[in-house]
Amino acid sequence: MNNILVIKLGGILLNSKFAINNFFKILYNFKQSNQNIVIIHGGEFWAKNIFQNISLLNNNIFKNFNYNNNVNNYFKIGIFSGIINSYIIKYAHINKINAIGLRFTDGDTIILNSINVKDSIYCNINSLKLIQYYFSNNIIPIIHPTGITKDNYLINVDADIVSMLLAKALKARLVILTDVNGVLNGKGKKIKLINNIIFKKLILQGVIKNGMYTKVNSALNVSKHLNQIVNIASFINNNKLKNIFLNKSIGTNILYKKKGHNL
Template sequence: MNYLVVKFGGSVLEELPDTFYENIVQLQKEGKWQPIIVHGGGPAISKKLEQLSLELQFVDGLRVTTKEVLDVVEMVLSGTVNKGIVRSIAKAGGKALGFSGVDGEFLQVKQVPNKALGYVGEVTNVNETIISDMALLGYIPVISPIGIDGDGQTYNVNGDVAAAAIAKSLKAKLCFVSDVPGVYHIQHGEKKILNKVSSEEIESMIAAGVIKDGMIPKAQAAIDGLNHNVKEVAILNGKERDSLIHYSEGKRIGTRVVLGGEVANG
């Protein structure tokens, strides 16, 4: 089965048109691809934390997660956001099952080395049988990136990192859906989309500060995925009509991230 992991974050979630979910359903029903959705929900989490007067802290694009913050993250991601996406797929005529990485120990994790981040985890194993079983039953998995360790402790996992780990496990293609049309640079005062960019160029853009904040874990997850059997990584604009369909058909859209030192082209 050809799996396509589609990851989108909170920055674009509320702006995705109905046609985006219709595209997801269409891809599954056509039978060539089995879509798997991994979602974030940063803005919704931040809003809830502010309402509860809990401090917001980030380090290199990753949210510092205290015990109190973890409770809010799990509530918002696995509850409000996850079920909202399930409803959107149902509205588009599809069948979806929403769950978090805690369910069935789908995402097994350990705490990241930087303990200053608190309860933030990195994925050590993916229970891919859960995905294949859902696919056989005709469901589209919708995954909230909360993981669990061997002691039953839950952790917040960056959505981009979780998506890359799932794609690695399934040897799938990975598509990051954002509110921008891809990786770009400024040329003669105008934004120029790079249709293809190498892992080396991504690393240089991070070092130069061109890629920063929340884009850092996304870019690093793309490179990590390519280094571990992910067939292809792309960054697309989810607000652009039929962008996912065009990508699945091999059309030139968004930015494709490739290994090695190939020269990016417009």
């Protein structure tokens, strides 16, 4: 399976009907380019808002619940797999794109030995039959960041980590889309290139933190594993968004620097 593109959609995209519709409109125009595409989406912010709204409407039922507690894991998973994934697929169908929603563990492409994610995730690169089937039938998998562990626990994983694992398993190009032009330097300007050495410096300077830390760290992991550039970019600019499907770099280039190699 060559010429595979993995796109991670930031959950913030869900806040704009225009942006999500525009993304799929552009994707449709370039879908004929003989490129297999997999989409992974986040939506933590959206899920949290949905949960809070439900809590307000059903105060007696939810009064002892907190979104961040493990007791609510099933609610998070239900929101991701039901509401958010279906919402995204709706816009794919509006733009005549044949898409299907999946958990990231479906087909055993990625296997979780237990709910201890960091110690248990690995890519079963020999079990790509499910995704191969969808590719052969011109169907785009739209994957939400929830799955089932080997011992049958439901789990929710950061979508940036899921996109990293799938890109590695599929040996695919990875583009991480967010609401900013790329990784910013702390003064609002885009950083053109980040390697693992620059990454450490930016962490110490407090420039890269929180969600962007996970994005860059995941991108560097893919770059190291596949020896290729990963892009972190914005979904807002139409012309630059089109470049994704033309195999051109946009946003910030993330490239792992091996010892003895100059960039």
